[in-house]
Amino acid sequence: MNPSLAQVHERIALQKSALPEMYGNIDFSQSPERYTECIEDSSLPESLRQMPPPPADMVGRVKAYTMLGDVTADAYAALMGEYGFKRLVEMLTTACDTGLGAVPDAPPELVALIEEMEAKPDWLDMDLVREGARLNRLPMAITSPWMIRGAFLATFLNKYTALPMAITGTLGYSTSARRVNETATFFTVTTLPGALEPHGEGFKAAAMVRLMHSMVRFNILRKVKTWDVSVYGIPVPQVDQMPAGLIDVFLLAYQMLGEGRTEFTAEERARVEFSRYRCYLLGLPEDLLMDTPQGIIDIMNARSASIREGFDDETCGTLVRATLEAYLPPDRKLGHRIFNALEKRLARLVLVKHFLGGDSQIAREIGVPVGPLDYAVAMVLFPYISAKMALYRFALSVPGLRGLADRRLTARIRRLLKRYGHAEFTTDAEAYRPAVPVTA
Template sequence: MNGTIEQVRARVADQKTRQPELYGDIDFTVTPERFTQDPADSIAPRTVKGAEPTAEHFDLVRAYTLLGDRVADAYAGLMPQHGFRGLIAMLTKACDEGLEAVPDAPPELVAFIRNMEQVPDWVDMDLVREGARLDRNAAANLSPFAIRGAFVATFMNKYAALPMALTGTLGHETAARRVNETASFFTTTLLPDALERHGAGFKAAAMVRLMHSMVRFNALRRPGAWDSKVYGVPIPQVDQMPAGLIPIFLLSYKLLARGRTTFTPAERARVELSRYRCYLLGLPEDLLADTPVGVVQTMTARNQTLRRGFDDETCGALVRATLAAYLPPDRSWRNRLFDTVERGFAKVFFLRQFMGGDVGAAERMGVRITAGDRALFLLVAAIVTSRMAAYDLALKIPGLRGLVDRDLVAQLRRHLVRYGHAEFTTDAAQYRPTTGGQRETALPKGDGAARPGQGADGGVTPFGAKVGEARR
């Protein structure tokens, strides 16, 4: 950790000075309700032996719980003058053609782009490129089936899920767009040279970053839309960690369980890809560890301080909308068949990873698992595992590696066509105010077997609700 806690707190407090119209009413000396100092009341009460968070980890997480994105927030703050479409148009042009192509570019846009252009000393771009190459296999063969289930993981805690619910993402059509946008972003970043300055991944990261800041702007500016004493700031830095680091956290978790404390060269490349991708999204180095112990420490500190809470009105509605959404671009027979297969896989994936296998709890949320869903899950898992193994083998054969990589890139481009054009926008007209007294739903008890994807006690998902002691 290179930044001192005093420096981070200073950046948090400076938000009031830099953007009083957004942060002026937030008392940053008050700890929001979402932050708990009692691990027993958090989403992950236990730690992994040998990777226990330190006091400094907890202090940093507490500070970053109140930090938005200073450069992107400043640019989003120009919406009253330029409108959100105007901001998107200028950002798009700056990404595609450079700042010099934007007439009278606002200083806030210049600062935003310059911030993203600066590759930090702690990033190894050669490793980033290698990590992207290595990740193409899973993205081509597994991601189309797993993305919906992974997206649901972000909805399993009411404190972290509220911004998504607030933006009106409760309908099936809107939920489908968000899932496809998420898939599009991660897929785009794996294309050759995508994360270079004028690459498609760089541009996608800038658009996602602006969208997050637009959510903050609209949530904090609309009367009654956001309660900072309960929720802190919308989409704080610590809530962007799970989406960007889920695979790395699960990998680190498995390695530590096996007694390993270092990454192999291939694993290290994948880690570096995730770190740089998160950096482009605005995350600081403090939250982007590069060792298995450091990754687990940081994520555990976040999970041990996020108060558990699952309510049906926010979390349940988001889960149901996401699992029910039709993701393909049209209703041709091929796409309808894919939807049936992918949805069945996603439901069982959700049941296993985030509900501890408790069918009753899933049904109380409106997620009904059929025998057909289970059969589809096993079928897809067998096919995907075999395909990925075949590609892994081919990628190791001299003379085939380049050909196979080009084939994977072609598959990713076809997936992008199916995901559709990602707009990465948020409509303030759809925002709804926060409400109190939401009904909480009982979640399943842990089965006692710790495994990747759950907490050390086997009954805690790393990014979701505590699956054992939630109240009815």
């Protein structure tokens, strides 16, 4: 059963006593400036503001989780002073690869993190998750390489939520490509066969992402004196992980309601359960992981409506430009240079279509102008991508071809992971810069 709202608030307040070195000076009874209850001031797109509002209890949970970090992973990250961040990464990697028994004198905080991730929620059906992973291999292998940068750009459109990434110094011009590729690596590797099982590649990637986010929280709250909790709230709160983890099923649910459907098909249910379990491994509270189309839409809209709208060029504009100009392939071979040039064109259109409501004027204002050449590239590439997807869908629907097609997709994903490079999922506090003052 989901915890009551009172229990949620107790869990949030517990951070203060459980981790006083991180949260001891934070007043969890106060809402940060980034939170708003006025939909006209929020980041919810205009096109969604006329929809019926989410249930009050859901709105209350989103508000509460705005101040929740990741208690279990935060406790492990707080050991940096004793072990150093490299040793923490090594112990976590070993525990994920071969088990806790392979880590001599494993600290209790590491044991708690691994055991929490290995615990199976009551709603979990691993057969559905495995089927969802299989179904997601097709778009991840064929479509996502062309779309990941555009989706990544969307995470920089709000100054309150983008600030932690700006502070860490890891999304400047020199390192933005690495973070885009690490993000692509995480979502890609989770679709491999068995990846989300204990000791699987996706399971380990989820653990590493949790540690990275906790390291960011620890370093910002401890070392960035200009971080104002009354303005920004907790760095990388749980609600800010929802868009990346649930965007695919949110778009699916929104499409379904437009078609007048309220029930998932068997394949859609598998895709939803895959995304929900992946989010669970990332530490998202279970009561944020809705399992109906309307529930998914409501929780995502409640989150967007809770964040005050705001775009500033120093934070958001810099991140957008750096990511858009980044060179993502691992080398300068002709084929990779051509891919990078074309993919950047599509990234602009992905951002405009899926995250800016189709408004090219807004895109121009934030430094992502869309021109005739972008549309010309799309007119050639989108039919090519669609045709390739259709051929694989046909092969996957034929019993005699399904296994071969899936093996080819798996091999393609392996090649993509090699191209994306080794994902470190770490953060270096020495590279952090001061927080930029934000005005409402």
